[in-house]
Amino acid sequence: MAAIEVDGKSFEVDEEGYLEDLTTWVPEIAGVMAKLDDAELTDAHWEVINFLREYYEEYQIAPAVRVLTKAIGKKLGKDKGNSKYLYELFPYGPGKQACKYAGLPKPTGCV
């Protein structure tokens, strides 16, 4: 089992780097995961990550990219609710990459 180190604590992740137990998530995990991808998290990233965590909390699923894009547009404005904006923030795919940092499972429907 792979693991990542965050502030001296070890967190188990699956072979694709997703957190095994989403209840163990702390915000610092996102930063460490981003560093592994050579990315740095800005407020704009956090808006999306926090949105995903709230979505999961309410519906118990990570939304598909299409649903995420629409919902972000509604909540944060049309200039953010489009694939271009989201892919610039998360070049590995807004669903996959942002969900990973948020400690969520891979979105349902992502293969």
Added chain:
Amino acid sequence: MSDAKKFMYINRKAPYGTIYAWESLEVVLIGAAFDQEVSLAFVDDGVYQLMKGQDTTEVGIKNFSPTYAALGDYDVNKIYIEKESLEARGLTLDDLQHLVWEDEDEDWAEKDSIRVVTSAELAEIFEQQDITLSF
């Protein structure tokens, strides 16, 4: 949309005794990405899947009932409940979750997704489908 097919997912079983209910929901969510015309029907013990206030702590399985409320986001807004199945179990629409979808063309107006239909009406709806999947 001209080549969109009409998909009907029929849900017949109680939510947690078997994997069917969750599997069906996952297939619906995955399938919804493909721009098809999706309908769901809940008949027999399947009506229990939409019960309010589900608590699975004692059975040690994830309570996935909140996920039904996401169906509207996935443009799945034709959800049929068979009237006879509800009545046979002493249930009414008030015992079920209130599922809605937001109409983007009407400034995100909330609309009901659930329709209670008789067995005869449901048979007619089934007749109009291209593909029917039974869980």
